[in-house]
Amino acid sequence: MSDGRLRNSAKNMVSGMLFRILSMLTAFVVRTVFIKCLSNDYLSVNGLYSSILNMLSLAELGFSTAMVYSMYKPLAEKDYTKLSQIMRLYKRVYRIIGTVILFIGLLIVPFLDVIIKNKPDIEGLTFYYLLFLFNSVLSYWFFAYMSSLLQADQRASVISNYSTIFNLIKTVIQIVLLLAFKNFTIYLIVQMLCTIFQNIAIAVRVKKDYPIFNNLKEELPRQEKKKIFDDVKALMLQKISFKILNTSDSIIISAFVGLNWVGLLSNFIMIEEAIVAVLSQVTLAISASLGNLFVESDDETGYIMFKRVDFMNYWLYAFSAIALITLSNPFVKIWLGGNYLLSNIAIVALFSRFFIEGYINTMSTFRSALGLFKQGKYLPLVVAGLNIVLSIGLSYPLGIAGVLFATPISRLCINGWYMPLVIHRDGFNKPVKPYYFKLLFRFSLLACVVVVMQLISSAVFAGGVTIIKFIIMVIITAILPNIVFLIVFCRNDEFKYFKNLVVHRLLKR
Template identity: 25%
Template sequence: MVESRVQKSLMNAKVNLVFYFVFLCLSFFSRKIFLECLGADFIGLTGTLGNILSFLSLAEMGVGTAVGYTLYKPIQQKKYAEIDEIVSVFGYLYRKIGLFILTGAAIFSLFIPYIFRSSDFSLGVIYFAFFSILLSSLFSYFINYRQILLTSDQKGYIVTAYLQSAVFVKILLQMLLAWSFKNYYLWISIEILFSILSCIILNWKIDMEYPWLKVSVPKGRQVYSNHRDIIKTTKQVFVHRIASFLLNQSDQILIFAFASLKMVAYYGNYTLIATKIAQVFSTAIDSIGAGVGNLVAEGNKQRIIHVFWELMAVRFCIAGILVFGLYFTIEPFIVLWLGEQFLLDKIVLILLLVTIFIGQIRGPVDIYISAYGMYADTWAPITEAIINVTVTFIAAYYLGLSGILIGKIVSMLFIVVGWKPYYLFTSGFKVKLRSFWAGMARFYASFILSFLLVYLFKEKFLESLAVSSFTDWVVYSSIVCIPFVIIYLSALWLWAPGVKSLFLRILIILKLRK
């Protein structure tokens, strides 16, 4: 069982990494073309509309998370009839949620003329974009819901391979049409066309992968009462989803409210770079979530905690290198890529990097809380949301974009950094919290000392380095980042828990693959 879990995790990681590198290059080229041919306001408009629909998707209430958790054990035990029943219930619930989202979107659309009254776009363009994005979203609720089984069965690489291939072709076609015609309607129409195509391909593959799967919405309605535990977990997850949305999905809406559509696009340039670089690691690591769920289901406490520290070691390696590299290289890259006029204040970059760092290191805690199904702390996301909204609205009024990020950071410090580890260690692992902070102190110390050493070295000896081309940028990035990587990884090896065992695990896996 362990070997199978490792093999599936490796396959997920491999596929995710392949598509990451493909989309890394494509994203920067497409972003530049879209900004030049369609304008920053249009990119800001589509981003804002997407985030508004993400808010409506809160109606999903965490059903997917609850069902994914419920599927771990029957998948492990190969109880096909039970799996079929659970996915049918999932389809029934998703159908109801989809209808709710459709109704909410229709009501919201009545207010579009008032919300975007200062926009330079015609209502035709705004409505066409809104309902196109809505249609693409609704496919997940009415047709694609069966993909939950692929994810829970650690076969998310299948979803990635088919859907991302379609996205790749879609972006290429959008780039060509934007360059040739500079037409908003054509760009949006391609979104709809490829959403339909992706839907057809994905469901065909699910039928091939699970020929025994005979789910149906009517069946889900009939057996719904037998799975009340899903509803209980869903209600708990829903509250957590609200806080998650406010933290991760509301930035563009708030920037639009306190600044402008153009600023949404400018901020999006920074987040595009940061997220694309982070995805090379996080998509590979996140793909093991179902594997952790199976590990927890086996119940070996010592091994469960041991793997937790290995995952934390991976996350700190990613977070430290990512944040250091972005701090020194993102601004010269944006100047070369788009132009100096697209730079934001340095304080915005620093605050963004703080959110990225916390977002990376929270990963193992979130994965284990999900694997244990620990969502009963509904007060925590409510508190997080209150802190976030209160601080954001006060700070954003005076500081604009910086205030929005400050609100996010303050709420994360209280709940994500403080409460969540306590909850996992005391209620999940059932061990003393001091073991967590003893390990985390070593991770933090490794990063801070490494950062300061290389920062002082750079300020003293490398300040005069000029970056006037992408070749210069590569040389500059290498000179700055390589010393940090060496020092940082050495410090983690000497001090941090889980690093040495992780390295040995990687060596063993590489030997087995030869």
């Protein structure tokens, strides 16, 4: 990767991580105030309705990914006429998507009682759902499409900066109003207004930085529209699968296990999402650079970059999964108390899902950057269908843990072998078998380290969880797994690359 791409990726990564870390801290503050001022029932409703609206965003059908991919070449060639045409199409599509989501969302209203098992004693459940729905719809109607141009142009840091500002504003206002009024409606209205104003602020910045928005009247040629829509058709099935895998768990838990479990789970998911948000900045920051790289470079250069990012992704997600499995329950006990804990098997299931999802999503980033949208386009539906069947089936003997285990099992059974095959065979023209052996070794190593850390954790927390014991366990968790990985991978070419990169940067300072 050239110095320019590396610099852009590093800039996007740093700003994105700073935003995510700040968001993580503010989210914990808001969640604490939320629980103290309202109740776990409201928390459960918030988690369930968020999942339903995430599911409804299926209407987007992969347009954002296809649009960003279509911008790489005109941006590299400074073809602003083509960019103008693409953005005009994107604007029209997003307004239609917002309308479709509104229509489908309203159709779900009569079935809310079916989705919610053990309905809580809360008035206005339908009204709260409508607020969630309008928040999602307004995001599509008010300039959300414009941020994609910044992402394609390796300027994700601009989006992160605006998100940081508006997230802080939203957090402060929500905390003050929750403490003053203890009202869920006001909390949701603040969330909606901040979403709208953030999109408007980004739109103003984009119009200022890109003159193409002074001429948004030219239509994209029919052949190029067809190419984009063909990519969307291929991405559509992948998008449906992704949404079902990532949003169906809360809905199935609510319908088959109980709504109160959604609230308990949401605290752990918030911790998980905070870590994912930070880690995803690595792949998000380099995704536009990858698109630019594959436009301008040969397959061998791209494959070397794939191996480096794949190795970095494994280390980051494996270490994070170990830390989450080891520390999440003790952390929640200190934070909220013993009534908000999950069983150990549910914790392992949840963060196994986290690791598999993060690992596969990075491969998905390369698949998108390589434009491999059509290969295996029907397999995502198989993954989604298998996940639903396993989630419902395993919910009876294992409860919430069964629903959570279904997702990583479904992903591994299909995506775990096919995604590497597509990238190696169709993207880089390389044999995939050595990579399968590499995956088997890496997963086995992770499982062994998790078992060792669980034994150490049991010994440290014997007699109960205290802040001192938690700090001791944090230190052990931060050091021991990384020492193991260092010993195992120190002779690895990818490890040597990152070591030399860090040393080089430090010497330059």
